[in-house]
Amino acid sequence: MEYSFSSLFPGARPHNLSAILQQATFQDGWLKCRIEYDASDYDLSVLPYEKATFNHIVFQEIGSFTYPFKFADRAWINNFEKEVPDKTALLFLKEGKVTDGAYFNVAFKNGDEWLTPYQPLLKGTCRERLIQNGTLQTAVIKKADLHWFSAVRLFNAMTGWEQAWELSMENAIFKG
Numbered sequence: 001m002e003y004s005f006s007s008l009f010p011g012a013r014p015h016n017l018s019a020i021l022q023q024a025t026f027q028d029g030w031l032k033c034r035i036e037y038d039a040s041d042y043d044l045s046v047l048p049y050e051k052a053t054f055n056h057i058v059f060q061e062i063g064s065f066t067y068p069f070k071f072a073d074r075a076w077i078n079n080f081e082k083e084v085p086d087k088t089a090l091l092f093l094k095e096g097k098v099t100d101g102a103y104f105n106v107a108f109k110n111g112d113e114w115l116t117p118y119q120p121l122l123k124g125t126c127r128e129r130l131i132q133n134g135t136l137q138t139a140v141i142k143k144a145d146l147h148w149f150s151a152v153r154l155f156n157a158m159t160g161w162e163q164a165w166e167l168s169m170e171n172a173i174f175k176g
Contacts, residue, residue, distance in 0.1 A: 001014075001015070001017055001037075008039075020035060020044055026046060027046075030050075031049055049158055052087075054089040056087065056088040056089070056173060057090075057171060057173065058090055059091050059098070059143065059174045062080075064094065065121075077090075080102070081102060089104075089154055090102040092121060094121070097117065097143070098146070099117055100117060100121050104124075104159070104164075105126065105127040106152055107130075107152070108141060108152050108153075109149055109153070110149055110150070114136050115136070115149075116138055126157045126160060127155070135161060146172065149169050151169060152167055153165065
């Protein structure tokens, strides 16, 4: 949040994340904490998290689109998701290179090695931690390279690495 805030609102005094989280009321179960903010105000919500089920993955070309920060308005994702069957994970290709998914970063299995795209649309915190601890290596992964991989793992801050979705590349569908 600090990096996003300073990039989006240079010179503004950042919100204190620790103080914001102290205001949260947490319940039992798996929860997600969402903070929507601008330069002067924020809104905090704590919601139940339900992990989705995926049986297939679909790759969607998005051209030169960029998405360096997580925004509340995700209409562009919703438009693509309308075309995706139930229980199908949506992954993006930017100018023929894999970036990440609609709600997660991705890694591809090649033997014993897991590779994550060098330039994702959004550099998730879990992804960065997995790169730093050596679990993941970064690579430019082109659409034409995908046949070399046996599996894809979909992960985010909520699932982490151990509880991430893992699907065979045999379940891949390519669009656009």
